[in-house]
Amino acid sequence: MGLFSDKVVLVTGGNSGIGKAAAIAFAREGASVVIAARRIEAGEEVVKIIQSAGNSAMFVQCDVTRGDDVEKLVNTVLDNFGRLDVAFNNAGIAGDRLPLADVTEAQFDRIVDLNVKGTWWCMKHEIPAMIKNGGGCIVNCSSTAAYKTTRGISIYTTTKAALVAMSKGAAVDYARQGIRVNAVCPSIVETTMSTDYRHEDNAKAAEAVAKAHPMGRVCQPDEVANAVLWLCSENASFVTGEALVVDGGFLAV
Numbered sequence: 001m002g003l004f005s006d007k008v009v010l011v012t013g014g015n016s017g018i019g020k021a022a023a024i025a026f027a028r029e030g031a032s033v034v035i036a037a038r039r040i041e042a043g044e045e046v047v048k049i050i051q052s053a054g055n056s057a058m059f060v061q062c063d064v065t066r067g068d069d070v071e072k073l074v075n076t077v078l079d080n081f082g083r084l085d086v087a088f089n090n091a092g093i094a095g096d097r098l099p100l101a102d103v104t105e106a107q108f109d110r111i112v113d114l115n116v117k118g119t120w121w122c123m124k125h126e127i128p129a130m131i132k133n134g135g136g137c138i139v140n141c142s143s144t145a146a147y148k149t150t151r152g153i154s155i156y157t158t159t160k161a162a163l164v165a166m167s168k169g170a171a172v173d174y175a176r177q178g179i180r181v182n183a184v185c186p187s188i189v190e191t192t193m194s195t196d197y198r199h200e201d202n203a204k205a206a207e208a209v210a211k212a213h214p215m216g217r218v219c220q221p222d223e224v225a226n227a228v229l230w231l232c233s234e235n236a237s238f239v240t241g242e243a244l245v246v247d248g249g250f251l252a253v
Helices: 017-028 040-052 067-081 105-132 154-177 203-211 221-232
Strands: 008-012 032-037 056-061 086-089 136-141 179-186 243-246
Touching: 008 017, 008 067, 008 105, 017 032, 017 040, 017 056, 017 086, 017 221, 032 040, 032 067, 040 056, 056 067, 067 105, 086 105, 086 221, 105 136, 105 154, 105 179, 136 154, 136 221, 154 179, 154 243, 179 221, 221 243
Parallel strands: 008 032, 008 086, 032 056, 086 136, 136 179, 179 243
Antiparallel strands: none
């Protein structure tokens, strides 16, 4: 029996990177996993990986910036599985690397709508579904950028700090209804989204980014997934309102 046997888990942004790693890990631990994302082909490929290992998964196309899309997503989960136990709200973007005053309103709205409002839409519909089921667990994907920034990512930093605050607020709001809400805060992770940040076209810059972590390397998606699974498991039954940093010591220096 796995940690999440008989549990239904929703992962947004589950078609690549951290979300993909988490979806596969949840399924490996016995969960029925619903993967939500905008890109259909990539999402269905993750489903195939999970099903080929004998586990349960389905894909639902969803744009989390659209409230009606998210409502349909959660209703689809309930229609197919009858319950929702766990949600990993992972969908997000880094946005363009620009000094704050150079960011356009359209660029600002794009990143805030996806990272902040999109997570709010998810929790708005996930929480009532979990309450009907007697409780559940939510993890929102923040970042060490909530605490330590660098040039050109001021709006991204703002959104990730907001997710820490939103997670803490929701944790307090729903603790007595049996819902735990936490955030996970990875540093730079080996994903497609972080390629520009890591300057892979410049070996010296990539080496400098790795050395910024006391462990001498960037984080792997599976390492974040492991933290998410722990937060959602009974092993973390008294943990709520926390922001778990997964950073190889990045914030310690």
